[in-house]
Amino acid sequence: EAQVTQNPRYLITVTGKKLTVTCSQNMNHEYMSWYRQDPGLGLRQIYYSMNVEVTDKGDVPEGYKVSRKEKRNFPLILESPSPNQTSLYFCASSFWGRLNQETQYFGPGTRLLVL
Amino acid sequence: QKEVEQNSGPLSVPEGAIASLNCTYSDRGSQSFFWYRQYSGKSPELIMFIYSNGDKEDGRFTAQLNKASQYVSLLIRDSQPSDSATYLCAVILDNYGQNFVFGPGTRLSVLP
Numbered sequence: 001e002a003q004v005t006q007n008p009r010y011l012i013t014v015t016g017k018k019l020t021v022t023c024s025q026n027m028n029h030e031y032m033s034w035y036r037q038d039p040g041l042g043l044r045q046i047y048y049s050m051n052v053e054v055t056d057k058g059d060v061p062e063g064y065k066v067s068r069k070e071k072r073n074f075p076l077i078l079e080s081p082s083p084n085q086t087s088l089y090f091c092a093s094s095f096w097g098r099l100n101q102e103t104q105y106f107g108p109g110t111r112l113l114v115l
Numbered sequence: 116q117k118e119v120e121q122n123s124g125p126l127s128v129p130e131g132a133i134a135s136l137n138c139t140y141s142d143r144g145s146q147s148f149f150w151y152r153q154y155s156g157k158s159p160e161l162i163m164f165i166y167s168n169g170d171k172e173d174g175r176f177t178a179q180l181n182k183a184s185q186y187v188s189l190l191i192r193d194s195q196p197s198d199s200a201t202y203l204c205a206v207i208l209d210n211y212g213q214n215f216v217f218g219p220g221t222r223l224s225v226l227p
Contacts, residue, residue: 031213040123042219043159043203050213058214059117090158094213102147102207104215106158 002027004107006091012113013081021076021110023091031094032074033058033104034066036087043090049074081114088112117142119218121204127224134191136221138204141185146212148180148187151203153220159203163189194225 004025013019025032033048035058045058049068063085065077074093078085088111094104118141128134136150147166151159163178165171165187171178177190187206191198204218 033213033215035215035217040219043205043215043217045215045217048213048215056214059216102149102164104149104161106160109158 002105004091004093004105006089006107006110008110009108010111012115014115015082016080019078019081019112021078021089021091021112023074023076023107024072025074025091025093025105026072027093027095027105028071029093029095029105030071032068033092033094034064034074034076035090035092036060036085037090037109038087046076046089081112083114086112086114117145117206117208117216119204119206119216121202121218121221123219124222125224126221127226128194130194130196130225130227132194132225134194134198134223134225136189136191136202136204136223138187138189138218139185140187140204140206140216142206142208142216143182143185144208145182145185145206147207148178149205149215150176150178150187150189151205151217152198153201153203155200191223194223196225196227199223199225 034046047066049055091107150163153159165178201220
């Protein structure tokens with residue numbers, strides 16, 4: 001089954017304790033992204049990756065790191081989490097298909113609470 | 116700063132009616148436009164993609180794009196209670212780019 005998986009799905013942590021949220025896709029997609037979703041603000045892109053070892057900042061990259069060492073994996077790292085990073089996080093992978101159409105698939109989300 | 120704006124709603128329509136969802140964007144260079152549906156507690160799912168001016172139809176859904184007015188809309192014909200969800204508009208600046216900008220979403224409620 002084609003899917004994007006994220007782990008963990010729920011996480012409660014404390015300020016300053018480093019954490020990693022993993023993301024994996026089994027569709028051989030070139031492109032992957034991380035988003036956060038907050039009430040009233042919608043989805044905001046944190047980082048995206050065009051290919052292995054190619055990453056770029058989205059609109060809200062501060063406080064986050066990413067890496068793309070393998071095509072299928074795109075982990076999100078919070079080196080020193082703060083309460084303002086409490087949010088719902090989505091990973092997504094996408095490809096440009098025929099007829100110049102892009103299709104983006106989202107993972108199930110990771111709900112993070114930073115105390 | 117790229118911005119995408121939508122009415123937050125809720126937009127309520129009776130079952131069987133046409134639901135009209137609107138989105139405006141600030142960056143005139145935006146190339147590709149997307150509509151996603153997100154049920155409560157679930158992840159977004161793509162329902163429409165459009166990049167040319169005019170209309171694009173897919174089943175009960177029609178996306179309309181007017182680049183001169185920087186406006187994209189989604190029409191849902193014969194609305195069903197199962198269409199009740201939040202609809203997210205998104206744009207990217209360049210074709211084959213990946214810098215997505217999403218609007219805040221419009222919550223649609225279809226009343227039986």
